[in-house]
Every structure is written in structure tokens, then in C-alpha cells.
Amino acid sequence: MEQNSNKLPFLYLFCLFFFSALVSCQLDYNYYAKTCPGLIPIVRSGVLSAVSNETRMAASLLRLHFHDCFVNGCDGSILLDDTSSTKGEKNAVPNRNSARGYEVIDAIKANVEKSCPATVSCTDILTLAAREAVYVVGGPYWALPLGRRDGLTANETEANELPSPFEPLDNIIRKFSAKGLDLRDTVVLSGAHTIGFAQCFTFKQRLFNFDGNGNPDPALDAAFRQSLQSVCPNQNTSDTQLVALDAATTNRFDNSYYRNLVNKSGLLQSDQDLMTDNRTSSMVQNYSKYPYLFSRDFAASMRQMASIGVLTGQNGEIRKNCRVVN
Ligand code: HEM
Ligand SMILES: *[C@@H]1O[C@H](CO)[C@@H](O)[C@H](O)[C@H]1NC(C)=O
Ligand SMILES: *[C@@H]1O[C@H](CO)[C@@H](O)[C@H](O)[C@H]1NC(C)=O
Ligand SMILES: *[C@@H]1O[C@H](CO)[C@@H](O)[C@H](O)[C@H]1NC(C)=O
Ligand SMILES: *[C@@H]1O[C@H](CO)[C@@H](O)[C@H](O)[C@H]1NC(C)=O
Ligand SMILES: *[C@@H]1O[C@H](CO)[C@@H](O)[C@H](O)[C@H]1NC(C)=O
Ligand SMILES: *[C@@H]1O[C@H](CO)[C@@H](O)[C@H](O)[C@H]1NC(C)=O
Numbered sequence: 603m604e605q606n607s608n609k610l611p612f613l614y615l616f617c618l619f620f621f622s623a624l625v626s627c628q629l630d631y632n633y634y635a636k637t638c639p640g641l642i643p644i645v646r647s648g649v650l651s652a653v654s655n656e657t658r659m660a661a662s663l664l665r666l667h668f669h670d671c672f673v674n675g676c677d678g679s680i681l682l683d684d685t686s687s688t689k690g691e692k693n694a695v696p697n698r699n700s701a702r703g704y705e706v707i708d709a710i711k712a713n714v715e716k717s718c719p720a721t722v723s724c725t726d727i728l729t730l731a732a733r734e735a736v737y738v739v740g741g742p743y744w745a746l747p748l749g750r751r752d753g754l755t756a757n758e759t760e761a762n763e764l765p766s767p768f769e770p771l772d773n774i775i776r777k778f779s780a781k782g783l784d785l786r787d788t789v790v791l792s793g794a795h796t797i798g799f800a801q802c803f804t805f806k807q808r809l810f811n812f813d814g815n816g817n818p819d820p821a822l823d824a825a826f827r828q829s830l831q832s833v834c835p836n837q838n839t840s841d842t843q844l845v846a847l848d849a850a851t852t853n854r855f856d857n858s859y860y861r862n863l864v865n866k867s868g869l870l871q872s873d874q875d876l877m878t879d880n881r882t883s884s885m886v887q888n889y890s891k892y893p894y895l896f897s898r899d900f901a902a903s904m905r906q907m908a909s910i911g912v913l914t915g916q917n918g919e920i921r922k923n924c925r926v927v928n
């Protein structure tokens with residue numbers, strides 16, 4: 603113990619100056635322990651105040667982190683605004699009028715800058731905010747290694763390829779797999795849809811014309827469908843109306859997402875497909891029965907997702923303002 607902690611500064615410097623060009627330096631559980639000891643409480647209180655003002659913000663921060671990590675890796679690229687010469691990711695189809703929480707990250711970043719200027723990356727702040735967000739609405743908590751650095755570019759093309767609720771499960775599984783996430787991670791991380799909201803247009807076709815012949819999706823419970831049809835009538839004007847992803851416990855991070863799927867009450871087609879497909883249905887049934895199993899596996903898959911394509915060492919930068927590169 604004593605010996606290991608004495609070695610840490612040396613290893614850190616070694617990594618920083620000698621290895622950064624050769625291998626990616628590891629993330630570290632104590633990365634900001636000396637340089638920004640107040641970081642976690644600052645992020646926590648920022649998330650707490652945002653979520654107490656609006657419960658949905660917990661879901662929005664979680665999704666923002668997912669959309670950050672799946673495009674260019676977890677590098678804060680989603681936080682970059684468009685400029686006159688470069689396009690960011692905020693206006694990509696899956697994000698435009700949909701991704702939210704940017705102001706919350708800005709506010710936390712401003713507080714972090716006051717305590718520890720030019721030290722903590724925007725992507726580490728977003729990663730921590732997603733963890734705190736899950737915890738404050740009743741979900742698990744997990745240790746996170748830190749030291750991600752912010753990217754210098756965004757990629758709108760890749761953001762347009764984020765998983766869509768309209769594509770077959772095979773595609774979605776391939777997209778997760780391309781990020782180093784397996785079938786179980788796909789099922790487990792989809793459990794994030796135990797909180798938050800979706801606009802009617804993201805599932806409306808299931809209600810009225812699933813097969814092109816005017817029939818609804820047979821995998822959708824009839825009573826649930828009728829209640830959705832009254833919130834999302836078959837007119838364009840209902841497209842942006844919000845509906846809870848988990849009708850049972852909308853604001854609570856629990857395993858009822860999976861209980862809904864077992865009851866044919868998943869909202870998105872990509873959700874219900876996890877129950878229809880025989881590669882994933884046994885996992886769905888397991889998580890519907892054992893909340894602890896879901897909590898444990900969700901924490902593990904979130905840590906895995908938070909390590910996708912991270913920039914460390916001297917790659918990237920520590921942005922001063924999350925919306926623009928320095
Ligand atoms: C498996 C593939 C996935 C698909 C196809 C998908 C699709 C969607 C869609 C269509 C919405 C509603 C957006 C809107 O109506 O504006 C949504 C919301 C959401 N997604 Fe996913 N998602 C997926 C995976 C994930 C993952 C891995 C996470 C996080 C770990 C996540 C977290 C969320 C959350 C929390 C919301 C609610 C956001 C809010 O209320 O602001 N999703 N998702
Ligand atoms: C509180 O939430 C509302 C939306 O419900 C939002 O318009 C407002 O900006 C939020 N206020 C603060 C201080 O975050
Ligand atoms: C953006 O992402 C696409 C799809 O992953 C990739 O083909 C392309 O090279 C990327 N563009 C840049 C500028 O990195
Ligand atoms: C309704 O939306 C569909 C699909 O976006 C579009 O093709 C159609 O023209 C719209 N109809 C009206 C009346 O706006
Ligand atoms: C789902 O099914 C379980 C077990 O059959 C039942 O207890 C529960 O009430 C159902 N929930 C809904 C929303 O139908
Ligand atoms: C799973 O379903 C596919 C077709 O949907 C079928 O070909 C396959 O045999 C099934 N596998 C098992 C283990 O039931
Ligand atoms: C279901 O959970 C048990 C532990 O409770 C585990 O041993 C088993 O592998 C799980 N099966 C699936 C398909 O997830």
C-alpha cells in the first residue's frame with residue numbers, strides 16, 4: 603500500500619512524458635485527487651440542483667454521456683457548438699431538438715473552473731454527471747477512473763449513425779459491438795430507458811401502421827397501445843409530444859424497464875425487440891426478476907462505455923469552455 607502510493611507520482615510523470623506518444627496512458631481513480639479534490643462534490647451538487655429543478659434532467663445527462671462516448675469516443679465532442687467553419691454534433695439527427703443538458707454541464711464546468719482552473723476536462727465532468735444523475739434517481743453508483751481529455755474535433759457524420767429506434771436489433775448490436783460492447787452490454791445499457799422521455803414520432807408507427815397495412819405492432823400490449831394512441835394521435839402535430847419511456851416508474855431508476863418488456867409494454871421498437879429476439883429475451887427476463895443483477899451489470903457496462911476511445915496523456919486538451927476548442 604505504502605510502496606504503491608509512493609510510486610504513483612513517478613508512474614504518472616513517466617506516463618506523461620515518455621509513454622504518451624507510444625501507448626495510451628491509463629485512466630486513474632485518483633487522477634484529480636491532488637489537483638482538484640473538490641471535483642466530485644461540485645459535480646454532485648450541480649447535478650442535484652438541476653435534477654431537483656427538473657427530474658428529467660437525470661435522464662438527459664445520462665443520454666448526453668452515451669451520445670458523447672459513441673461518437674469519437676468519450677471526448678466531449680457532443681458539447682462543441684457549430685462554428686462558421688466546422689459542424690458540431692448538436693444538429694445531427696439523433697441530437698437535434700432531442701439531446702439536452704448542455705447548460706447543466708456549462709454550469710458545473712464554470713464552478714469547477716473557479717476551484718481548479720484549466721484542470722478538469724469537460725468529458726470527465728459529463729461522465730461524472732451521468733453517474734451522479736443515475737444515483738440521485740435511485741440507481742447504482744460506481745467508481746470511475748478519470749483523466750479523459752477533451753477532443754479537438756466533432757464528427758457530425760458519426761453522430762448521424764447513433765443507434766436509431768427504427769433499425770433492426772442486428773444493426774444495433776453491431777453498432778455496440780463496434781464500440782467494444784457485447785450483447786449483454788447492449789441489453790443492460792438499454793435499461794437506461796427506465797427514466798426519461800421520448801417524442802411520439804420515435805414510436806408512432808407502432809401504434810397505427812406497423813406493417814404498411816394499417817395494423818399496429820403485435821408486440822405491443824393492446825391496452826398500452828390505446829393509451830399511447832390517445833397521447834400520440836395519428837397526426838403530425840403530435841410528433842414532438844413527450845411520453846415516458848417507462849410508464850410504470852417514470853422517474854425512478856429501477857428494473858421496471860425490463861418488467862415492461864416482458865409485459866409487451868416497451869415504448870420503442872428497439873426496446874421491445876430485446877424481448878422478441880431469442881438471443882436477448884433470457885437476459886431481459888433475468889433483469890425483470892432480479893433488480894440487483896441489473897444494478898450490478900448496469901454499473902459495469904457504464905464503466906465500460908465510459909472508456910470508449912478516450913484521449914489521455916498529451917492527446918486532446920482540457921477545454922476552458924466546453925462549447926469551443928481552446
Ligand atoms: C440501444 C439503442 C438505443 C436507441 C435506439 C435509443 C433511442 C432513444 C430514443 C429514440 C430516445 C428518445 C429521444 C427523443 O424522443 O427525443 C431515447 C431517449 C433516451 N435514451 Fe436512448 N437509445 C438507445 C440506447 C441508450 C443508451 C445506451 C442509453 C444510456 C446508457 C440511453 C439513454 C436514454 C435516456 C436516458 C433517454 C431519455 C432522455 C431524456 O428524457 O432527455 N439510450 N433513446
Ligand atoms: C428548471 O427547469 C426548467 C424546465 O422544467 C427550465 O426551463 C429552467 O431553465 C430550469 N432552471 C434552472 C435554474 O435550471
Ligand atoms: C467521422 O466518422 C465517420 C464514420 O465513423 C468516419 O468515416 C470519418 O472518417 C470521420 N471523420 C473525421 C473527420 O474524423
Ligand atoms: C406529415 O409528416 C410526414 C412525414 O414527415 C410528411 O410526409 C407529410 O407531408 C406531413 N403531413 C402534413 C400534413 O404536414
Ligand atoms: C406485468 O406483469 C406482471 C406479472 O404478470 C404484473 O404483476 C404487472 O402488473 C404487469 N405490469 C403491467 C404494467 O402490466
Ligand atoms: C432463435 O430464433 C431464430 C429465428 O428467429 C431461430 O432460427 C433459432 O433457431 C432460434 N434459436 C433458439 C435457440 O431458439
Ligand atoms: C440469470 O441470472 C443468473 C444469476 O442470478 C445467472 O447465473 C445467469 O447466467 C443469468 N442468465 C442470463 C441469460 O442472463
